[in-house]
Every structure is written in structure tokens, then in C-alpha cells.
Amino acid sequence: MIKFFVNGEPVQFANDPDTPLLWVLRDNLGLVGTKFGCGRAQCGACTVHIAGEAERSCSIKVSAVAGKNVNTIEGLTPSNPVVKAVKAAWVDKDVVQCGYCQPGQIMSAVALLAKNKAPTDAQIDDAMEGNLCRCGTYPRIREAVKTAAASLGGKR
Amino acid sequence: MIKSPKPVTTRRAFLKSAAAVSGALVIGFWLPEKGGRAWAQGTPKPVHPNAFLRIGKDGTVTVIVKHLEFGQGVTTSLPMLIAEELECDWTKVKAELAPAGPEFANLAFGMQGTGGSSSVSNSWEQFRTVGAQARTMLVSAAAAQWKVKPEACKADKGFVTGPGGKKASYGQLAEAAAKMPVPEKVALKAPKDWKLIGKATKRIDSQEKVDAKTVFGMDVKRPNLHVALVLHPPVFGARVAGINAEKVKGVAGVTHVVEISGGVAVVGKSFWAAKKGRDALEVQWDTPEALKVSSDKLTAQYKELAKQPGPSAKKAADPNAIKTAAKTVSAEYEFPFLAHAPMEPLNCTVEFRGAEAEIWAGSQFQMMDQGAAAKVFGLAPEKVKLHTMAAGGGFGRRANPVSDYIVEACEIAKEIKVPVKLIWTREDDIKGGFYRPAYVHRVEAGIDAKGKVVGWNHAIVGQSIIAGTPFEGFLVKNGIDDTSVEGVADSPYDLANLDVTLHTTKSAIPSLWWRSVGHTHTAFVMETMVDELAAAAGQDPVAFRKVLLAKHPRHVATLELAAAKAGWGKPLPKGRARGIAVHESFGSVCAQVAEISIEGGAVKVHRVVAALDCGVVVNPLTVEAQVQSAIVYGLSAVLQSEITLKDGQVQQSNFHNYGVLRINETPKIEVHLVASTLDKPTGVGEPGTPPVGPAVANAVAALTGKRPRVLPLGKTKWA
Numbered sequence: 001m002i003k004f005f006v007n008g009e010p011v012q013f014a015n016d017p018d019t020p021l022l023w024v025l026r027d028n029l030g031l032v033g034t035k036f037g038c039g040r041a042q043c044g045a046c047t048v049h050i051a052g053e054a055e056r057s058c059s060i061k062v063s064a065v066a067g068k069n070v071n072t073i074e075g076l077t078p079s080n081p082v083v084k085a086v087k088a089a090w091v092d093k094d095v096v097q098c099g100y101c102q103p104g105q106i107m108s109a110v111a112l113l114a115k116n117k118a119p120t121d122a123q124i125d126d127a128m129e130g131n132l133c134r135c136g137t138y139p140r141i142r143e144a145v146k147t148a149a150a151s152l153g154g155k156r
Numbered sequence: 157m158i159k160s161p162k163p164v165t166t167r168r169a170f171l172k173s174a175a176a177v178s179g180a181l182v183i184g185f186w187l188p189e190k191g192g193r194a195w196a197q198g199t200p201k202p203v204h205p206n207a208f209l210r211i212g213k214d215g216t217v218t219v220i221v222k223h224l225e226f227g228q229g230v231t232t233s234l235p236m237l238i239a240e241e242l243e244c245d246w247t248k249v250k251a252e253l254a255p256a257g258p259e260f261a262n263l264a265f266g267m268q269g270t271g272g273s274s275s276v277s278n279s280w281e282q283f284r285t286v287g288a289q290a291r292t293m294l295v296s297a298a299a300a301q302w303k304v305k306p307e308a309c310k311a312d313k314g315f316v317t318g319p320g321g322k323k324a325s326y327g328q329l330a331e332a333a334a335k336m337p338v339p340e341k342v343a344l345k346a347p348k349d350w351k352l353i354g355k356a357t358k359r360i361d362s363q364e365k366v367d368a369k370t371v372f373g374m375d376v377k378r379p380n381l382h383v384a385l386v387l388h389p390p391v392f393g394a395r396v397a398g399i400n401a402e403k404v405k406g407v408a409g410v411t412h413v414v415e416i417s418g419g420v421a422v423v424g425k426s427f428w429a430a431k432k433g434r435d436a437l438e439v440q441w442d443t444p445e446a447l448k449v450s451s452d453k454l455t456a457q458y459k460e461l462a463k464q465p466g467p468s469a470k471k472a473a474d475p476n477a478i479k480t481a482a483k484t485v486s487a488e489y490e491f492p493f494l495a496h497a498p499m500e501p502l503n504c505t506v507e508f509r510g511a512e513a514e515i516w517a518g519s520q521f522q523m524m525d526q527g528a529a530a531k532v533f534g535l536a537p538e539k540v541k542l543h544t545m546a547a548g549g550g551f552g553r554r555a556n557p558v559s560d561y562i563v564e565a566c567e568i569a570k571e572i573k574v575p576v577k578l579i580w581t582r583e584d585d586i587k588g589g590f591y592r593p594a595y596v597h598r599v600e601a602g603i604d605a606k607g608k609v610v611g612w613n614h615a616i617v618g619q620s621i622i623a624g625t626p627f628e629g630f631l632v633k634n635g636i637d638d639t640s641v642e643g644v645a646d647s648p649y650d651l652a653n654l655d656v657t658l659h660t661t662k663s664a665i666p667s668l669w670w671r672s673v674g675h676t677h678t679a680f681v682m683e684t685m686v687d688e689l690a691a692a693a694g695q696d697p698v699a700f701r702k703v704l705l706a707k708h709p710r711h712v713a714t715l716e717l718a719a720a721k722a723g724w725g726k727p728l729p730k731g732r733a734r735g736i737a738v739h740e741s742f743g744s745v746c747a748q749v750a751e752i753s754i755e756g757g758a759v760k761v762h763r764v765v766a767a768l769d770c771g772v773v774v775n776p777l778t779v780e781a782q783v784q785s786a787i788v789y790g791l792s793a794v795l796q797s798e799i800t801l802k803d804g805q806v807q808q809s810n811f812h813n814y815g816v817l818r819i820n821e822t823p824k825i826e827v828h829l830v831a832s833t834l835d836k837p838t839g840v841g842e843p844g845t846p847p848v849g850p851a852v853a854n855a856v857a858a859l860t861g862k863r864p865r866v867l868p869l870g871k872t873k874w875a
């Protein structure tokens with residue numbers, strides 16, 4: 001039995017401990033905001049937060065999060081200033097296209113801005129390069145991250 | 157991503173729904189001819205509840221979008237067309253994806269389908285007409301209530317106002333309006349009166365996508381839903397010779413192992429159970445030698461074929477004219493197979509209940525998929541309900557005339573009789589075929605002393621995308637698949653004695669249209685050859701093109717805009733160079749200037765400036781987004797992506813070896829829209845893809861003196 005927390009709620013999982021966290025979230029907990037894109041830490045669609053870090057849930061065994069808290073896109077606190085700024089910038093810059101990669105993009109952007117309110121272009125690239133977008137929303141993602149940073153008072 | 161056959165001439169009729177939802181104004185629509193006939197026998201009936209528009213009592217306007225939303229923004233742009241004429245409150249507009257149904261035909265195809273960059277252009281008249289009809293009915297209803305002439309009333313922002321300060325909301329009027337006759341003829345607004353069309357309008361699906369509330373096919377939840385994975389043959393066309401499921405039995409959560417036409421399915425209670433079950437499955441395959449194709453051998457064969465005489469797609473008046481050329485340039489080009497790799501892996505959820513079935517899928521071809529499913533079940537198509545789900549990209553992959561993964565899911569569901577979601581892993585997707593076919597081009601072109609093109613011999617070798625599909629009748633003429641030669645045989649350049657031959661090859665590797673179809677390779681060849689000829693003539697590439705395009709003002713204007721915005725001709729820092737290309741596809745003209753450098757032997761693209769003439773611009777924000785998208789998608793293929801085969805096996809499997817562009821590799825992209833002379837919209841989703849490859853290649857040539865002719869460019873070390 002593996003015990004951990006998802007979005008602050010206690011969770012128990014009694015099946016195969018090798019099950020990737022992604023599929024526990026999606027199939028067992030019904031949290032389908034975290035997406036499957038590649039299954040081998042190549043695309044970032046499955047990005048969640050563990051201890052404040054953006055992590056690829058497809059490549060983490062559920063056994064590895066025993067005792068930890070996992071935050072998913074559903075668990076982002078709407079009133080959190082970083083979350084608010086990122087989502088508002090995403091809407092303002094009309095970033096989304098198909099939207100499938102976007103939960104992962106937002107999780108990576110939130111993790112970045114929570115730590116660094118004034119990222120450089122290179123730091124943005126660095127934080128976001130693990131998140132693929134086949135629709136090519138990258139130009140607007142860059143703009144939105146900068147807009148969010150500016151609204152959080154980040155100066156550079 | 158299909159090129160439209162000849163537009164189907166339909167005598168369209170708009171009818172009021174016979175059984176309107178109470179309290180709602182519903183505009184139904186049927187196709188009495190051609191497009192509709194196959195499905196609607198006898199007297200055409202008004203369609204219900206499949207309608208384009210619902211106005212609720214609270215004034216909410218729900219537009220039923222007949223096209224798949226898979227990124228292109230059609231759930232914003234199509235409602236804009238209706239709202240423009242309806243004069244409703246834009247903030248109260250919602251969009252809903254239409255299910256499979258003949259009334260949702262793409263008017264350019266004569267069947268339901270999203271592709272060919274046609275979503276807005278084919279709906280242009282239709283959706284505005286629906287809006288105008290509904291507005292007329294709302295006004296009539298108000299006029300009748302107030303006992304005044306309709307002409308004395310006005311519709312604006314969701315209200316009808318009348319003499320003496322009378323005012324009623326659309327919500328209040330909807331029920332009465334539904335009983336009004338549907339006007340046969342409505343006048344559409346003049347462009348000067350447009351309030352929405354042409355205005356930068358934010359997508360209406362942003363918030364739900366940002367909140368991860370959008371339900372993609374992958375996210376469908378049903379009671380007792382099982383998950384199926386399919387073990388496909390390792391070599392295209394191989395057949396199951398034996399199955400050993402012994403080890404699968406030990407995997408917890410696996411419920412079924414089923415042989416289907418395309419392989420062997422393993423079904424489980426969860427994705428992970430099915431995945432582990434599939435990993436444990438042993439299958440022997442019957443693989444005839446002939447199927448063990450290798451890319452390098454294929455390319456060698458294609459190159460040989462290109463030298464042989466072949467079926468003609470266009471005949472030169474004088475095939476010997478090239479012999480009089482002052483200078484000739486000849487070149488051979490190689491294009492690999494390409495996978496679409498949409499971000500959301502392919503999936504399909506099916507509930508088969510014996511006498512009927514229900515399907516959830518992000519489909520570009522709803523009715524074809526519905527028909528294919530019905531065939532599997534032995535049911536009439538109307539017994540199969542297909543829900544169109546939001547799709548995480550598609551780029552042509554979800555528009556498959558053979559409905560491959562839909563059929564797989566249905567075969568499994570039919571066998572196991574429990575609700576099932578088929579999921580393709582990324583490996584299944586990359587290895588699964590339905591690729592943009594590999595092609596070889598061989599060109600010899602000559603100019604006279606003044607730089608005028610006197611002869612152009614062009615041979616194309618590759619598989620047909622269309623042969624063997626229901627589109628063959630429209631698009632393959634005398635053995636020439638139009639999609640293999642589009643962009644060459646119909647080149648707008650003034651090329652004396654253009655001669656085009658096409659060798660259509662056959663293989664077991666399934667092929668499919670991939671964002672911009674034939675233009676993915678033809679634009680590259682045309683635009684790099686023209687560039688080479690300009691260099692051979694000692695002329696500036698822009699000036700040289702303008703002379704050859706003298707009869708095509710849209711091309712010239714687009715080329716000039718891109719060149720001007722990019723600072724064409726202005727000096728660049730050392731180690732940088734620019735290249736330009738212009739190409740027409742899907743009715744639109746796109747020109748691009750790419751600025752590149754070479755870093756560590758690889759091409760780095762710093763900036764792409766695009767100009768687009770797409771006729772009337774409905775939503776500049778989504779047009780800009782689509783051009784950015786098309787450029788990123790095109791650049792992925794130009795720089796990185798490639799499917800290769802060795803002894804019949806695909807050598808790539810996931811994004812670590814099937815490279816696609818990441819944010820750190822994405823250039824600055826600027827999009828400029830040409831003030832078009834057209835009075836209707838033309839394609840947007842695809843025309844941005846073709847020019848980026850040749851623009852980059854021409855920049856590489858300008859910098860290095862070497863002409864890229866083998867794709868992707870990442871295969872070559874540049875210096």
C-alpha cells in the first residue's frame with residue numbers, strides 16, 4: 001500500500017507499485033488534466049509539481065512519491081498570485097491552440113515563476129524546453145511568461 | 157488536409173426545425189442534393205436536433221461548429237461569422253462541436269470533414285446566412301408581438317428594439333422566433349458594417365483550456381471503461397502467425413487478448429495493466445521478404461526511376477527547348493517519410509451495445525469514421541453515434557479514409573462487449589504509418605542569357621496519398637495524383653516549357669496527407685530551384701521572382717511585404733544570412749524570409765518574417781497563431797524529423813529520436829497580413845508550412861554556398 005498526497009488530499013494505492021504516477025492520477029483518481037504525450041519524459045504533457053519542482057509524472061513510479069505531496073493542474077490554487085498571473089497571461093496572449101500540451105506548459109511556467117519572478121529569455125527557454133507543443137504556441141508562451149513575470153513585479 | 161475536389165453545387169435550403177427545442181430558436185439545415193443524397197433517402201427532412209444555432213431563454217447563443225477544433229480556432233471563428241449577422245452579445249456566445257451528421261458537410265468536400273484549410277472558407281456564406289436568418293426571425297417575432305412592421309425594429313447586441321422604446325432580449329424572443337418562417341433570402345452585411353469580422357478576437361476556449369477543463373478524446377470517462385493497447389506488426393503488412401498469451405495471464409488487471417485485423421489487442425482495467433500485458437505478449441509474425449523495405453534502398457530506387465520517362469502531369473510545348481539554355485541547373489532532392497505526431501496520441505472510445513454503438517473520438521472525418529464503425533458492427537450508420545471530441549492536434553492524421561484506429565477500437569469493442577478506450581502510445585504513433593510519403597524530385601532547368609526560364613524538366617517519384625481512397629475519383633486523373641504534383645504542375649511562375657512527370661510507387665507503408673499535403677515537398681523544390689536560377693542569372697532572388705510572377709499580383713504583393721518587413725537587402729551581422737520563398741496553397745499566398753546562422757554544424761534559425769494573403773481575414777489573432785503554428789510545424793520537419801525504415805522496421809519510436817521543434821529552437825516569428833484584393837477568406841491552417849523549408853534552405857545556401865537538397869537539414873553537417 002502506497003500512501004501519498006495529491007493536491008493536499010491523502011491517497012492510497014494498492015496496485016502495482018511500478019505504475020507511473022501519471023496513470024494513477026488519470027486512471028485511478030480521475031485527474032485527467034495531467035496529460036499523456038510520450039511516456040518517457042520527452043514532452044512535458046504530464047508535468048506535475050512535487051515539492052515545488054516541475055516533474056514528469058509519466059516517468060516517476062508511484063512508489064517513489066510515497067509520503068510526498070503531488071500537485072496537479074487541478075490543484076493549482078486560483079488565488080495564488082503566480083497561478084493567477086500565469087493563467088491571466090495565457091488568456092490575455094491567446095496562447096492556447098489545441099490545448100493538449102497547455103496544462104503541462106502552465107505547470108512548468110508556474111514552477112519557474114514561483115522561484116524566479118524575472119526570468120531571462122534563456123531561463124524561460126531552459127524551464128520550458130521540456131514541454132513540447134506540436135501546435136507551435138512557443139512564441140506566445142514566451143510572451144505570456146514575460147507578461148506574467150511583469151505582472152508579478154519581476155523587473156529585469 | 158485534403159485538397160478540395162470541385163465544389164459540390166448544392167441547392168441549399170435552410171429550414172426551420174420541425175421539432176424545435178422548446179424555448180429555443182433552432183435553425184436546421186439539409187442538403188437536398190449530392191452531398192445529402194447518399195445519406196438522406198427520399199424526401200429530405202429538416203434536420204433535428206443537429207442544428208447550427210440555439211438561443212436559450214437566458215440569451216446564451218450556442219453555435220454548433222461543424223468542424224473539428226484541433227487548435228485552429230474554429231470554435232471562435234465560425235461563431236464570429238454567425239454573431240456578425242445575428243447582432244448578438246459576443247460575450248454570450250458558446251461553441252459546441254457537431255456530432256457526425258450529413259447536415260454538417262464541409263461544402264467544399266460534399267461530406268463532413270475538416271481539412272484542406274477550408275473550415276472558415278467553406279462556412280463563410282453558410283454561417284453568416286444562418287446568423288442573418290436567425291436575426292430576421294427574431295425581429296419578425298418582436299414585430300408581431302408589438303404589432304409593428306419589422307422594418308421599424310432593430311437588432312443589436314442581443315436585443316430587438318422597436319418604436320416607443322420597446323425592447324426585448326433574444327432570450328425572451330427565442331421561442332416565438334422559432335415559429336417564424338425561415339426567410340429564403342437574406343441580405344448579408346457589407347464589409348464596412350462588420351463589427352466582428354476582421355477584429356482581433358480572443359479565443360472563446362482559452363479559459364477552459366488553461367484550467368484543463370477541456371475534455372479530449374483521451375479524457376473520456378465511462379462506467380466500466382477498459383483500456384486497450386494493440387500490438388501492431390513490426391513490419392507494415394505482416395500478419396499474425398501465432399500468439400502466445402501465457403505470460404499475459406500473469407499480469408494483474410488484464411482482461412482480454414483479442415486478435416483483430418491490424419494486430420493483437422490487450423485489454424485491461426487501466427492503461428498500465430494493458431501496457432504491461434502487451435509487453436508480456438508474444439506474437440509470431442508472418443513477414444514476406446518483399447515487405448522488408450529499407451529507406452536507403454528505396455531512395456536509390458526512386459532516384460533511378462526519376463531518370464526514366466514516366467506518366468506526364470504536364471507536357472512542355474517544346475521538350476528540347478532546354479538545350480538552347482545559356483545556363484542550366486540540375487538537382488536531385490530527397491524527402492523522408494514523416495509522422496504527424498499530434499500532441500494527443502490517437503485514441504478512440506467505443507461502447508457497443510449490440511443494436512447500436514456510441515463512439516467518442518477527435519475525428520476530422522466524422523461521417524467516414526461513423527460509416528467504417530457501422531461496417532465493423534454490421535449496423536446502419538445512424539445506429540452509431542459519433543461524438544466529436546476536442547482533439548490535441550491532428551495535422552491530417554485524424555482524417556484517415558480507412559479510419560484505421562477507429563476500426564481497431566470497434567473491432568475490439570465488438571469482440572469484448574465492454575466499454576473500451578483504445579490508446580495508441582507515442583511509440584505506436586511514430587511507428588504506426590500513415591506518413592507523409594517519401595519523395596525524390598529530379599529537376600533540370602535552364603535560363604537564357606537574360607535570365608528568362610526557357611525549359612524546366614521535373615520528375616517526381618513517390619507514393620500516392622489518394623490512390624485506393626474514396627477520393628481517387630476526384631483527385632487522381634489518368635494515373636496522376638494531383639496531390640503529388642500540386643505546387644509544381646500548376647506553378648504560377650512564368651516557366652516556358654515546364655514538363656512534369658510523376659512516377660507513382662507502391663508500398664505497404666501506409667501514407668496520408670500531412671499539413672499542406674503535396675506542398676510539403678513541391679514548394680521546397682520549386683522555391684530552392686528558382687533561387688538557384690536567380691543566382692545563376694546573377695540576379696537578386698526577390699527581383700528575379702517578381703519578373704517570373706508578373707501576372708500574379710497577389711504573389712508579388714506578398715513577396716514584397718515579407719521582403720520589406722524582413723529588411724531584405726539590409727546588411728546582417730557576420731555569420732548570418734537570409735533566404736526567401738513564396739508559395740501558394742489552399743487559395744492563399746505566403747512568403748517568408750528566414751534568417752539563419754550555422755552553429756556547431758547545425759542550422760540555427762533566428763527569425764522568420766511571414767506575409768500572408770488569405771483573402772478576407774476573419775480573426776487576425778487566430779490567423780497569426782496559425783501562421784506561427786504552421787512555421788513551427790514546418791521547421792520541425794525541415795530541421796529534424798524523419799522516419800526511416802530498415803528491413804521493414806521503423807527506426808524511430810518517440811520524441812527522443814523523432815525530433816520536433818522545442819521552444820529553445822524556435823525563432824522569432826513575425827506575421828504580416830496582406831491587404832487582400834479578394835472578397836472572401838481563403839486557407840489559413842496550412843499555407844504557412846510550405847515556404848519555411850525553402851526560405852531556410854535558401855538562407856543556408858546564401859551563407860555556405862551549399863544547396864540543401866536532402867531533408868531534414870539536420871542530417872548534414874554544415875559549415
Ligand code: FES
Nearest residue numbers: 037038039044058
Ligand atoms: S508524457 Fe510525460 S513527458 Fe511526455
Ligand code: FES
Nearest residue numbers: 098099101133135
Ligand atoms: S496547444 Fe496543441 S500541442 Fe500545444
